[in-house]
Structure formats: structure tokens, C-alpha cells
Amino acid sequence: AYETIEFEITEGVAVLTLNRPQSLNSFNTDMHAEVRDALKTVKKSAEVRCLVLTGNGRGFCAGQDLSDRNVAPGTEAPNLGESIEKNYSPLIRTLMGLEMPVICAVNGVAAGAGANIAFACDIVLAAKSASFIQAFCKIGLVPDCGGTWSLPNLVGRARAMGLAMLGDKVKAEQAEQWGMIWKAVDDEALKDEAMKLAKHLATQPTKGLALIKRAINASATNDMDAQLDLERDLQTLAGRTDDYREGVAAFMEKRQPNFKGQ
Numbered sequence: 204a205y206e207t208i209e210f211e212i213t214e215g216v217a218v219l220t221l222n223r224p225q226s227l228n229s230f231n232t233d234m235h236a237e238v239r240d241a242l243k244t245v246k247k248s249a250e251v252r253c254l255v256l257t258g259n260g261r262g263f264c265a266g267q268d269l270s271d272r273n274v275a276p277g278t279e280a281p282n283l284g285e286s287i288e289k290n291y292s293p294l295i296r297t298l299m300g301l302e303m304p305v306i307c308a309v310n311g312v313a314a315g316a317g318a319n320i321a322f323a324c325d326i327v328l329a330a331k332s333a334s335f336i337q338a339f340c341k342i343g344l345v346p347d348c349g350g351t352w353s354l355p356n357l358v359g360r361a362r363a364m365g366l367a368m369l370g371d372k373v374k375a376e377q378a379e380q381w382g383m384i385w386k387a388v389d390d391e392a393l394k395d396e397a398m399k400l401a402k403h404l405a406t407q408p409t410k411g412l413a414l415i416k417r418a419i420n421a422s423a424t425n426d427m428d429a430q431l432d433l434e435r436d437l438q439t440l441a442g443r444t445d446d447y448r449e450g451v452a453a454f455m456e457k458r459q460p461n462f463k464g465q
């Protein structure tokens with residue numbers, strides 16, 4: 204059993220809940236290891252067709268646990284690059300590479316790496332009381348977990364620069380208005396809405412959704428010409444799936460499709 208997270212799989216949906224509420228679910232090495240392990244299960248499982256990431260308590264995730272970084276004057280600085288390389292970047296690569304939709308249900312404050320982990324997910328729902336903070340600048344650091352890539356893509360350079368340099372708190376509804384997230388929802392409705400969406404997505408053509416994710420993510424760095432080529436290649440793959448066959452057959456027969464995720 205896990206100690207720093209909760210993890211369960213029901214009806215094709217894996218739910219990974221960060222569970223160190225006393226420190227607003229900040230990451231220590233144990234939590235990194237347990238998240239890594241759970242995501243390995245998600246990746247391997249034939250049953251899972253959607254992942255939900257959320258947190259327990261009043262925070263979603265406050266980034267790195269800073270009590271592990273409080274070094275005495277005169278002693279050697281921690282090697283943060285190593286920590287990024289070993290823990291944070293692989294987590295982002297895994298979430299963005301998972302061949303299924305990843306929903307982030309942001310239940311409370313998402314600060315530092317916590318905010319940028321949310322932005323690496325495919326669909327972000329946030330409780331109206333939740334907020335996003337690029338806290339890095341306040342302790343002399345640089346946004347990580349892909350924030351310097353995802354933020355300008357989401358909100359444009361001017362807002363990305365302001366958010367990263369000032370570390371202002373962006374409330375969920377403003378995050379929705381700015382296009383940082385999919386939707387802000389009432390606090391009490393967050394879990395239900397996230398699960399409803401996840402269960403729906405888990406019945407959809409998973410391979411097709413995974414290809415959509417690849418295309419949209421690649422668009423941030425591709426030009427139109429490269430993107431047209433990529434769409435051709437991905438459509439070739441999509442066109443060979445059983446779910447595409449089923450989708451067309453169901454349309455022609457005027458019935459609901461029964462997608463298997465294959």
C-alpha cells in the first residue's frame with residue numbers, strides 16, 4: 204500500500220490522489236517514487252483508459268517540499284538539476300506521453316511544480332476556491348515541470364512573463380478566463396464532475412484520443428507544414444483502429460458506438 208498517495212482503478216478510470224495534506228501535498232522523494240510506481244501501473248494496464256490526478260485536503264500540490272531544501276549556511280547547495288532530471292521532468296514526460304486522456308482535478312492551491320504539473324495534464328478542472336501560483340520566483344528559482352513551455356502556450360508571452368516573474372495568485376475562475384484551464388467548477392461539484400468526465404472519456408476511442416493529444420502537444424513547436432504531415436501520419440494510424448471502424452459502422456447503422464479503446 205502507498206503512504207503518500209491513494210490510487211484506485213474503477214470502470215476504466217485510474218484515480219491518483221496526492222496525500223500529504225499536512226504540507227499541501229508537496230513532493231518529497233517518497234511521493235515521487237510512489238507516483239512513479241502508480242503511473243507505471245497506469246501505463247501497463249489494459250483496463251485503464253483515463254487518468255484523474257487530484258489531491259487530498261485543502262491544497263492540490265505546493266510543489267517541492269521545501270523542508271528538504273533548507274540547508275545551513277556554509278554547507279553545499281542541493282543539486283536541483285539532479286532533482287529535476289530524476290523526478291520532475293520524467294513525471295511531466297510520463298503524463299504528456301500517456302496514451303490516454305489525463306484529467307487534473309485541482310482541489311485547492313497549486314503552487315510551483317504543483318501548478319505546472321496541472322498544466323501538463325490534458326483537461327484541467329479546478330474548484331472555484333483553488334488557485335495557481337508560479338511560486339518559483341519568490342525563492343529565486345525558475346519555473347520547472349515545463350512551465351516555461353506550457354505557460355506561454357496557454358496564455359501568451361506577456362501574461363506568462365508576468366505570472367512567472369511576479370508569482371501572483373491566479374484564482375480558478377480567472378485561470379479559466381485566461382485559458383489556463385478547461386473549467387472552474389463549484390467546490391462541492393469538483394469530484395463528481397471530474398469522475399463524470401473521466402468515465403465518459405474511458406468509453407471513448409482511447410487510441411484516437413491519444414493521437415489527438417500527440418498532435419496538439421506537437422503543435423506548440425511545429426509549423427503548419429510539419430503539423431499537416433503529422434496529421435497525415437496520425438490519421439493513418441487512427442484509420443487502422445478498431446474503434447474507427449466501430450464509429451463509422453455505428454453511425455451508418457444509426458446506433459450508439461461501442462468503443463473498446465483499440
Ligand code: T3D
Pocket residue numbers: 225226227229265266267268269270272283286287291312314315316317336338339342344347
Ligand atoms: O527542489 C527541487 O527539487 C527543485 C524543484 C522545485 C519545484 C518547486 O516546486 S519549487 C517551489 C516550491 N513551492 C513553493 O515555493 C510554495 C510554498 N508554499 C507556499 O507558498 C504556500 O504554502 C501556498 C501559497 C502554497 C499556500 O499558502 P497558505 O497560506 O494557504 O498555506 P501555508 O500556511 O503556507 O501552508 C500550509 C502548511 O503547508 C504549512 O505548514 P504548517 O505551518 O501548517 O506546519 C506550510 O509550511 C506547508 N507547506 C506549504 N507548502 C510547502 C509546505 N511545506 C513544505 N514545502 C512546501 N512547498
